[in-house]
Amino acid sequence: MIARMYVVLTVLGFLPVMIVWQILGIDIADGQMLREKGKRQASSLQEIPALRGTIYDRAGRTLAVNTTRYDLGVDPTVQGYAAKANILYAELAAITGRSSSAFRAKVSGRSSQKYALLSRDLSERQMERIRELGVPGVRPDPTFARRYNHQSTFAHVLGHVDTDLVGLAGIEKQYDRFLTGTPGKRIRKRDRRGVTTASVAGDDVSPRHGESIVLTIDLVRQSIVEEELARGVAEAGATWGVAAAMNPRTGEILALSNVPTYDPNRPGAFSSAERRNRAVTDQIEPGSTFKLVSAVTALEEKVAALSDTVDTGKGWHVFGGRTMRDTHAHGKITLLDAIALSSNVGIAKTALKVEPGDLYQRARDMGFGQPTYVDLPGEVAGRLKKPSEWSGTSRTSISIGYEVTATPLQILASYAALANDGLLVQPYVVAERRDFEGNTVWKAKPDSVRRAFKARTARKLKPAFEEVVLSGTAKRAQIDGLRIAGKTGTAHKVIEGQYRRDKSRATFVGFFPVEDPQVALIVVMDEPETSSYGGVVSAPVFQRIAQRWIPTLPQAPGFFNDAAASTSVRETTVPLVEGKPLAIAQSQITAAGYYVKASSVEPESVVRRQSPRPGEVLEHNQRVELVSATDDAADQEWVSDVVDSNLMPNLKGLGVRQAVYWLSTKGITAKIEGNGTIARQYPAPGKPVAREATLVAR
CATH class of the missing domain: 3.90.1310.10 (Penicillin-binding protein 2a (Domain 2))
Structure with a gap:
């Protein structure tokens, strides 16, 4: 009994020693780790978010x-x-x-x-x-x-x-x-x-x-392009449209627009087709706009001159068992006329004098079959087959823009090379990056990709492509006193493996002024209903954009010849800017040749009333007053402040939100079909205001 008691006392005596020993072991082996863990449990790490750049x-x-x-x-x-x-x-x-x-x-x-x-x-x-x-x-x-x-x-x-x-x-x-x-x-x-x-x-x-x-893009010019493209797509009944502009000397993208479009504030409300940037993601057959490549190759390889005669016959010819047709019969014409009149037969016959490898290489030199490397995501390279892949009719087909695909931006870049005396430049959208304090940390430098063709070839060809506008297929692109050069293009679409003559894409691409090009611009319409010709549906959009852009360009006074300057219009109609953000409205009024007096300094405020009224004829350098809503209360006030006119305005080209907002101020219920910008409206512009209006958007 006593022995057991001694054993228990001995064990109890060793227990504190064992505990101390264990504590020392933990401290030595795991002490540092546990102390760090305790510190972490006694503190927390709070993230300070970084602001996304403007x-x-x-x-x-x-x-x-x-x-x-x-x-x-x-x-x-x-x-x-x-x-x-x-x-x-x-x-x-x-x-x-x-x-x-x-x-x-x-x-x-x-x-x-x-x-x-x-x-x-x-x-x-x-x-x-x-x-x-x-x-x-x-x-x-x-x-x-x-x-x-x-x-x-x-x-x-x-x-x-x-x-x-x-x-x-x-x-x-x-x-x-x-x-x-x-x-x-x-x-x-x-x-x-x-x-x-x-x-x-x-x-x-x-x-x-x-x-x-x-960015390299100006808000005013961009909004002009978007408005005119939306108007053009609506008038032509096209499924979609693209317009892009660039400085042919530097490669700066000056505007880029797609219709239909979307609101990036709520992208989920729009389809992937509406969010698609077709200027860089869609491959299209260039049609007659590709005739620039054929003409350059013929002159560079010295197989033809612009004064050479080519027999286009009765407007058709059989190449390799396939019949190629012109829109009209032209008989014997010069190569210059073949360009101006867009003769497929004339260009194809000229292309037969060129070696396949030379035509292919010239197309590569002018940027086809490879990306432009513009700083926008999703760009595709297009398709340019190697001569080893060509069939017996490929040379004539490619010479007029078939069996080759390109993005609208690639086509634009090739015409910018013509404007830039044969030097191909890389397009870009971002001009510079700045740190949070506003210091410039990087600045874009214009970069020439390569010399696509000789400067003297460009100088020879410019008059031919100017003739396209003066007397050829693009007369609707003309602006009095302003020299414009360019090319129309119509390409039938392949649907289920077959070309459909009732489904086409219509293009006009050009630059101005010819003597000192500052702007190269392309307009593409997909499946236009009113006409399949680029000179009919796309050239007028080019013309309206150029007309509205001219007052915004610092070099504008030198664009016109003296005769045109002496007879230039000194009065125009006041543009409609009600329902638009003040920043855009001010710029458009200024671009139209007027001074602006605004009731607000908030650029995002909405213009609720303007004086003189939209459509009134006013001499340049007069004042246009803009009254804007800067907060919710002011917006509500506008609802009861009815605009003077009792006629429906032209809402085409406006965003759905802007159009609905305007109608609400007149107490009109808006019925919306589709998303994007307004393409059609009922009642039509100029008709009496009704209680309900239907707006069709694309």
Whole structure:
């Protein structure tokens, strides 16, 4: 018995020693690791978000910016909250349109003792009104979003982001790594109850905010292109249209537009077809616009001269068992006339004098069969078959723009090379990148890809392509006093393996002024209903864009010859800018030759009234007054402030949101069919206003 007691006492005596030994073992073996783990549990790492960079147009106007929205919660247990709660509820009711009792019920019925969510998605301005109340216990929770100030304008250039602000399309995707930035971090202490406070000892790491992007495109010119393209697509009944412009000397993209389009603020509301940037993603057969390559090859290889005669016969000829036709019979004509009149037979016969390898290589030199490497995502290279893949009729077919595919931008770049005396340049959209402080960290440098053909060949060919506009197939592109050169193109589409004469694409591509080219511009229409010819449906769009662009270009006074300048029009009609953002409205009024007096300085405010009225004839250098709505209250005021005219305006080319907004001010119910920009409207422009209007958008 005593022996057992000694054994138990001995074991009990060794137990503290064993415990101490174990503690020492843990401290030696795992002490450092456990101490680090304890520190981590006593602190938390809070991410400081980096701001995504802003996107500007070439004049410094903001196109894409960051916005902050707030979910508003409160802690009713905070001292002083109860005394000011009713003031808070009343202000929230005024902001949201809900009753004060609804917010009071949210607090009384809350599931958490120290938190109740009162409202979601408050703007910065609304949140500032809440802060000014000085109510204790208010807990705003900010979330960041991307806002595109001009809705669908620039949509296919800018692209859009997802909910995490990651670029998914356009410049947002192409330059995502520069726009995104790097988040910072802040260390917070956590007590035993889990409450965190600022850690004095913690070193904050500041975020590196994203770089801002400056585009080569001007907002005014872009909006003009979008409006005229939308009008052209609607008038022609086309399924889609593309227009793009570039500086042929530098490669700067000056405009890029697609119809139908979409609003990058809500991309999910639009189809993938509407979000598609067809200027770089779609391969089309160039049709007669490819005749530039054939003409260049013939002159460069010295197998023909522009003065040489070619017999086009009665307007048709059989090549390798296939009949090729002209629109009209021309008989014997010069090569220059074959270009101006777009004779398929004349160009094909000339191409037979050229070796297949020479035609192929010249097309490669002019950028076909390879990307332009423009800084936009999704570009395709097109298709240019090697001579070893050609059939017996490939040479004549390729010479007039079949059996070869290219993007609209590739076709434009080839004509820019003609304008630039044979030098092919790389197109680009971003002019520079800036850091958060506004310092330029990178600037684009114009880059020539290669000399596609000799300068003297370009000088010989320019008059031939100018003749296309003067007396050939593109007379509808003419502007008095302005020298324009270009080429029309019609390409029948392949559907189920067969060319369909009733389904085609119509193109006009050109540049101006011929003596010192500043702008190269292409317009493409898909399946136009009114005509299949580029000279009929696409050339007028080119002409209207050029006319409206001229006053916005600094070199404009030198574009016209003296005779044209002395008889130039000194008065025009006042453009319709009601329902448009002030920044666009001001620029369009200025471009039309007038001075602007605006009631607001907010560029995103909407013009609600203009004087003189749209359509009035006014001498240049007169003043046009714009009254705009800068907040929700002003917008509501406009609803009761009826615009003078009782006739329907021309809403074609406007975004759905702008058109519906205008109609609401007249008390008209809008019925919308489709998405994008307005293509057709009922009642028609100029008809008496009705109680209901139908708008067809594409």
